[in-house]
Amino acid sequence: MISREKRHNEVWFTEESTKHLRLSLRVTGELVRKETPYQSLLALETAEYGRMLVLDGAIQVTEKDEFCYHEMMAHVPLCSHPNPKKVLIVGGGDGGSLREAVKHESVEKAVLVDIDEEVIKTSREFFPTLSCAMDDPKAEIRPMDAMVYMKDHRGEFDVIIVDATDPVDMAAGLFQSPFYRDVWDALSDDGFMVTHIESPFTDAAIMVPAYRAMKEVFPSVHPYLGFMPTYPSGMWVYAIGSKRHDPSKPLREAPKGLKYYTSDVHRASFALPPFLVDMLENGEGVESHY
Incomplete structure (x- = not known):
């Protein structure tokens, strides 16, 4: 999920890990967004972890870790x-x-x-x-x-x-x-x-x-x-x-x-x-x- 924080005009990606737990990273750019024949694919630039690949809303990899x-x-x-x-x-x-x-x-x-x-x-x-x-x-x-x-x-x-x-x-x-x-x-x-x-x-x-x-x-x-x-x-x-x-x-x-x-x-x-x-x-x- 991508959202914009109005107070700072910042864009954030949030992974809903469970119904009680979320992880959010500030987004500095969107590289690609598409629906493949199998899943939703999203690639983002983040401020903290570099480029990040997301499939069906779940973080797969970031460049940093x-x-x-x-x-x-x-x-x-x-x-x-x-x-x-x-x-x-x-x-x-x-x-x-x-x-x-x-x-x-x-x-x-x-x-x-x-x-x-x-x-x-x-x-x-x-x-x-x-x-x-x-x-x-x-x-x-x-x-x-x-x-x-x-x-x-x-x-x-x-x-x-x-x-x-x-x-x-x-x-x-x-x-x-x-x-x-x-x-x-x-x-x-x-x-x-x-x-x-x-x-x-x-x-x-x-x-x-x-x-x-x-x-x-x-x-x-x-x-x-x-x-x-x-x-x-x-x-x-x-x-x-x-x-x-x-x-x-x-x-x-x-x-x-x-x-x-x-x-x-x-x-x-x-x-x-x-x-x-x-x-x-x-x-x-x-x-x-x-």
Whole structure:
């Protein structure tokens, strides 16, 4: 929602995170606004966080803090896999996860599959710091349905990064066990999948079922924590489904020049506070805020 504050003649964007919680950023310019075949797309200039991409009213990325999310999505699985060569990114049309994946020397191919080509085009035009790897020789961009793509690529990928939007409308299925089974089938015998499962403070009613759905498919599921200032509550939970290996221990150093991820951060992110363990394992404190 975009509104104008009369007293200061300022324009503000407000995300309604829940019915009780909103996040507002002052807008200094509008880059693009369009209805795609799949969702409402908005790109804005903000005073505090630089350029920002919004889909269906929810903040997806900002230039200032996106590295916190993308580095934890990509480097945790890639640094703990013995030899990741092929990576699939489901969603992630802004290009941030792809940018991080191709930094790994072992990665020979990284495929980005996003159903909404307009997100890819907007990122190329207005978010060059995120989309900068889309023309990398290792990268392959596929604007199509990831479910269809995975069914044609069984057992092919060492790491699958599910960089989905919030689990509503067309993305709801990306947080359910039938989708995780498709991911399982597309992974190699020692593969990892990683996804975000939202915030324990605002999205526990989404987080816990998603975690349990992963456990229905993968023999080992490891949740871990990161910080994302412009996502609801700022505390963000990720989860890795593993066929064989323990992702909590990095096996190699990360690429140079990162701003959030280190091997120490990797190990520490798997140390969960008791309230979160209780919530994930026992459903303690879970209620919907929507």
